[in-house]
Every structure is written in structure tokens, then in C-alpha cells.
Amino acid sequence: MTTSITTGQAPPVIIATTTTTTTTTTGQPLPTTYVEVIEEPQSQRISNRWTNTQNAHAATLGLLLFAYGGMDMAQGLQWNLNTGITTTYQLEYSWFIGVIIGAVVAAFTVTHVPKKYLYLLAGILQLIDAIIFVSEPNDYTSIVAARYVGGVGIGLLTVAFIIHNSEVYLGFSRGKWCGLEQFGMTLGILIQVLMDSQWHSSSSSSITINEVHGIIGIVFAAFATSSVAMSVESPIFHLRQGDENGARTSQTHLLGTATPQDVYNTLFDEYKRYVMEGTSQSFGKQLASSVVPFIKMIFCRCLVAFSFSVPLSLTMLGSTLIWKASMLSWPMILWSILRFIGALLAICSVDLIGRKFVSLVGLLCMSALMLSLAGITAHDTYYTNTYFMSQVCRISMAFQFFAGLFVISTPTYLGEAFPMRVKPFLIGLVVCIEQLIHIIVIVTFLKDAYCFFQYFVGVGIILVVGLIIFGVLMPETRGLSLRQAGDRFRRVHDIIAY
Incomplete structure (x- = not known):
């Protein structure tokens, strides 16, 4: 009935x-x-104001720290052109190893330590990273060490941020607030690419690009870390500790005192049901039920590593130089801006249109464009042809726009996919696999013509397979509670796209 x-x-x-x-x-x-x-729409808008007003500071915290993380990531993916620091494998993969370390630590501590302490530690590590960039901008060893430290901070932040935002934000706004993780990374990529590609280095310059990198990081990290004091812990965290009074206090801070009592009780009962279901099942049973969600997330979150990589950066650099004879030209600027525009459109529409539909559109176009790059790079003679390199440049720009559309939904799905007991460990594992993909590409890509063709064909096929799996298996979770979204993920197939 x-x-x-x-x-x-x-x-x-x-x-x-x-x-x-x-x-x-x-x-x-x-x-x-x-x-x-x-x-009703009117009461939904009121409820949005209750939540968003009280928690915008948490989103700001994540946005600023992830933006600096995006700058560090981009520097390791070939955007280290004018820093004066030699680009080595260690410089490139150091940040990703740091992220793996941080994600592992966060996976084991996030259920026992309030998130604000992990936020604080992540902010301090990012601040140390930035200070080293400012104080030793031309020292290779110091910069590598800074990148390790910054990576650990982002690893801690990623796991804690995704879990926290998936728990405190409601079904009709969870997409955009969790999506700030990738939106912040995209903003950082934009800043680093524009700064590095358009930088005019000269002997008379009083400041280096690494110093600017560090100054931006200090501002972002200091501002974000100072807002940690306003962070409100999730009611779910307190309920798992058996502290119902603490959970009610947290919910009051999140919703505001003007919230009608029936609304307050409805939401609190939903939190209690989620915790009750999570604690009533053994770790092994939840791990077994997570096999299907884990496979889904491998073909969702891990595809993010292919949206911005060493081969894609080198392709854009090389094609722009052949086409325009200089990096100081509009294609290089537009390339990074288009990814940001795609991410901005996605974060504004992901809770209106739906996570799955937006991601499917992005992934479909990414697959087609990647295979188009493979078709052009299959011919060695095209690498010096102005016309074909102009087409490669245009395709690369379009690819980044649709990559921005795709990546925004991935942190939301990651926060919804797994049962409560195993969630931090599996989120940490997926994040680690994503970083391992980056590291494998960095150390195995040989930067010759045939390797470009191999990479684009291989990744194009992976994206097509991912598109099929995404369309058939991934659920649409817009408007669902965290408990209901988890139930949808445990279904084998779910073809509803809107």
C-alpha cells in the first residue's frame, strides 16, 4: 500500500x-x-536555508584546501614548466604517494576522531607544504618533501570530507556539497595551469612561480584552517559513540533552532535507523554486501584519474606549440577554463537533473573524444601537421569540459555507496587505487608517438566499458537519504538515469 x-x-x-x-x-x-x-517547493527552499546557512563554512574549508591540492596535483602532471625545478618521476609521483598515506591513516581514524581534528591536521600539513614552497622555491629536495607533506594532508582531508558531507547534508543538496571536493581540485588545476603556462620568467623577476604557488597555498590553508573551529560534527558520529545528547546537539546546530519539531524528529529518526542498521550487521557481512558497490565505484571514481593525466597534458602542450607556435596563446588558457566551466555547470545541476544523467553525458563525450585522439595520433606524420594538431588541441579542450561534468558526482557516489562499518576503509581503498593509476601512468608512459596512440586507445576502451557499466549499474540517488542510497547501490543493476 x-x-x-x-x-x-x-x-x-x-x-x-x-x-x-x-x-x-x-x-x-x-x-x-x-x-x-x-x-512542496517552498518548504524545500526553507529547509535548504536551514542546512546551508549553518554548514557553508564546512564547504568553504573543503573548497580552499582542495584547491591548493589541485595545484599540487597539476604540478606533478607536467605543469612544472617554469619553476626552475627539474621534473623527475619522484617530483611527479611524490604528491600521489602522500595522498595514499593520508587516505590510509584517515580510514583507520575517521570513525574514532572528530572530523574537525582531521580537518585541522590536513590544514596544518597544507600550510607546511606552502611555507616550504615560499622559503625554498628553488631547492629540489625541499619541494619534493613539501609535495609529500601536502599529499598526506589531502589524503586525510578527502576521506574525512566525503564521509562528513555525505552524513550532514540532505538528499536534495548532498550532490553539490560533496561535489565541492572535485570542484576545489578543478579550481586548483585552473590556477596552476594558467600560472605555469603563462608565466614570463626572467632574470630580473623578483619572485618565482613556486613562491607564488606557496603564497596562494598559505592564504588558502590559513583561511580554511581558521574556520575549523566552526565545524559541526555529524549526528551519526555521536550516535555511533552512544552519545544521543551529543547527536541532538549537533543536529540542532546543523538545522537551527527554528526547525519545527516534527521535521527535527523525522530527520533524527532517519539518522538512528541508519546507525541501527549499520551496527546490527557484522563487519564481514557488510564487507560481503559491498562487493557490488565497490565494483561500481571502481568504474566511477577511478575514471577520474584518466580525466587529467600526464599524456593529456603533454598532448595539449605539444599540439598548442605546433598550432600556435607558443604556449602564450588562447588554447592553453581556454583548456583549463573549460574544465572549470564544466565542473561549475555540473555542481549547479547535479541535484536538479540528477547525478547519473550529468555523469553519463560527461562520460559519453569523454569516451568519444578520447577515441578521436587515438585516431589522429595513430599516424606519425600528423604530429607535425598544423591542421591535425589544431584538431587535437580542440578535441583536448572539449574533453576537459566534459571531464568537468563527469567528476563532480564521484565524491557523492563514494559517500553513499558503502555500509557504515566498512565505509571509511573502502573509500580509502578507492582513493588509493585512483592515486595508483596516476603513479602507474607517470612511470610507464614513455612520451613517444606510439605511446600516445596506445594510451588513447586503451583509455578510450576503458571509458567505453565504464560508460556501459555506469549506465546499467549505477543508481540515481538524488533526493534519497543516505540509508536509501546505500540500498540502491547494493542492487546489481539500476538503469534509471533521471
Whole structure:
């Protein structure tokens, strides 16, 4: 039986279906009743204000720190052109190794330590990274050490940020707030690429590009770290510790004191059901039920590593030099801006259109454009041809736009996919695999014509396979509670795209 309720003060989350089971005295459960709660647009806007006003500081924290992380990542993916520091494998992969270390540490501590302490530690590590860049901008060893330290900070932040935002933000706004992780990384890529490609180095220059890199990092890290004091822990964290009073206090801080009591109770009961289901199952049982979600996330989150990589950066650099005879030209500027525009469009629409549809559009176009690059780079003579290199340049720019569309939904899916007990470990594992892909590409790519063709064909096929898997298996979780989204992920297939 389905009952639809429309109220003037609807709960702050659109609950697609809530299951209630009653047991009779004979021990036989009665038929399940599905209650569909339909929220009016006006009350949804009010609820959005309750949550967003109280938690915008947490999003700002993540945005600024991830932006500096994006700058560090881009520097390791060939955007180290005018720094005066020799580009080596160690310089390139050092940051990614740091991220792996940080993600592993966060996976084991995030359920026991309040997130604000992990945020604080991540901010301090980013600040140390930036200070080293300013104080020793021309010393190779110091810069490599700074990149290791900064990577550890981003690894800590990534796991904590995704878990925290997936728990405190509601179904109709979770997409954009979790998506700030990739939006911040995209902003950092934009800053580093523009700064590095357009930098005019000269002997009379009083400041180096690494010093500017560090100054930006100091500003971002200092501002973000100073906002940690305002961070509000998730009610789920307190409930897992058996502290119901602390959970209620956190929820009051998150929603505000003007929240109607029925709205407050509805949301708190949903948190309690989520924790109750998570604690009632053993670790092994939850791990077994996570096999399907884990496979889905491998073909979702790990594709992010192919959206910005060493071969793609070298392709853009080489094609621009052949076409325009200089990097100080509009294609290089537009290339990084288009990724940011794509990410901006995605973060504005992911909770309106849906996570899956936006990601599918981005992934479909990425697959086609990657195979187009393979078709052109299959011919050695095209590498010095102005016309074909102009086409490669245009395709690369278009690819970055659609990559921006695709990546925004991945942190939201990562925060929704796994059961409560195993969530931090599997999120950390997926993040580590993503970094390993970057490292493998860095150390195995030989930078000759045939390797470009091999890379584009191989990645193009991976993207096509990922597109099929994404379209058939990935769920649409817009408007669902965290518990309901997890149930959808554990289904084998889910072809609904809107």
C-alpha cells in the first residue's frame, strides 16, 4: 500500500520510500507499507536555508584546501614548466604517494576522531607544504618533501570530507556539497595551469612561480584552517559513540533552532535507523554486501584519474606549440577554463537533473573524444601537421569540459555507496587505487608517438566499458537519504538515469 502525503511543513528530505514493518503476536510480519513523502517547493527552499546557512563554512574549508591540492596535483602532471625545478618521476609521483598515506591513516581514524581534528591536521600539513614552497622555491629536495607533506594532508582531508558531507547534508543538496571536493581540485588545476603556462620568467623577476604557488597555498590553508573551529560534527558520529545528547546537539546546530519539531524528529529518526542498521550487521557481512558497490565505484571514481593525466597534458602542450607556435596563446588558457566551466555547470545541476544523467553525458563525450585522439595520433606524420594538431588541441579542450561534468558526482557516489562499518576503509581503498593509476601512468608512459596512440586507445576502451557499466549499474540517488542510497547501490543493476 502506498500513501502520499503533502504537508505545509514537509520533512527536510524527500523520502522516496520509507519501509515500516510491524510484527504480530504470532511472529509473522504484516505487509510492508511504503510511505512516499512529497515535499512542496517552498518548504524545500526553507529547509535548504536551514542546512546551508549553518554548514557553508564546512564547504568553504573543503573548497580552499582542495584547491591548493589541485595545484599540487597539476604540478606533478607536467605543469612544472617554469619553476626552475627539474621534473623527475619522484617530483611527479611524490604528491600521489602522500595522498595514499593520508587516505590510509584517515580510514583507520575517521570513525574514532572528530572530523574537525582531521580537518585541522590536513590544514596544518597544507600550510607546511606552502611555507616550504615560499622559503625554498628553488631547492629540489625541499619541494619534493613539501609535495609529500601536502599529499598526506589531502589524503586525510578527502576521506574525512566525503564521509562528513555525505552524513550532514540532505538528499536534495548532498550532490553539490560533496561535489565541492572535485570542484576545489578543478579550481586548483585552473590556477596552476594558467600560472605555469603563462608565466614570463626572467632574470630580473623578483619572485618565482613556486613562491607564488606557496603564497596562494598559505592564504588558502590559513583561511580554511581558521574556520575549523566552526565545524559541526555529524549526528551519526555521536550516535555511533552512544552519545544521543551529543547527536541532538549537533543536529540542532546543523538545522537551527527554528526547525519545527516534527521535521527535527523525522530527520533524527532517519539518522538512528541508519546507525541501527549499520551496527546490527557484522563487519564481514557488510564487507560481503559491498562487493557490488565497490565494483561500481571502481568504474566511477577511478575514471577520474584518466580525466587529467600526464599524456593529456603533454598532448595539449605539444599540439598548442605546433598550432600556435607558443604556449602564450588562447588554447592553453581556454583548456583549463573549460574544465572549470564544466565542473561549475555540473555542481549547479547535479541535484536538479540528477547525478547519473550529468555523469553519463560527461562520460559519453569523454569516451568519444578520447577515441578521436587515438585516431589522429595513430599516424606519425600528423604530429607535425598544423591542421591535425589544431584538431587535437580542440578535441583536448572539449574533453576537459566534459571531464568537468563527469567528476563532480564521484565524491557523492563514494559517500553513499558503502555500509557504515566498512565505509571509511573502502573509500580509502578507492582513493588509493585512483592515486595508483596516476603513479602507474607517470612511470610507464614513455612520451613517444606510439605511446600516445596506445594510451588513447586503451583509455578510450576503458571509458567505453565504464560508460556501459555506469549506465546499467549505477543508481540515481538524488533526493534519497543516505540509508536509501546505500540500498540502491547494493542492487546489481539500476538503469534509471533521471
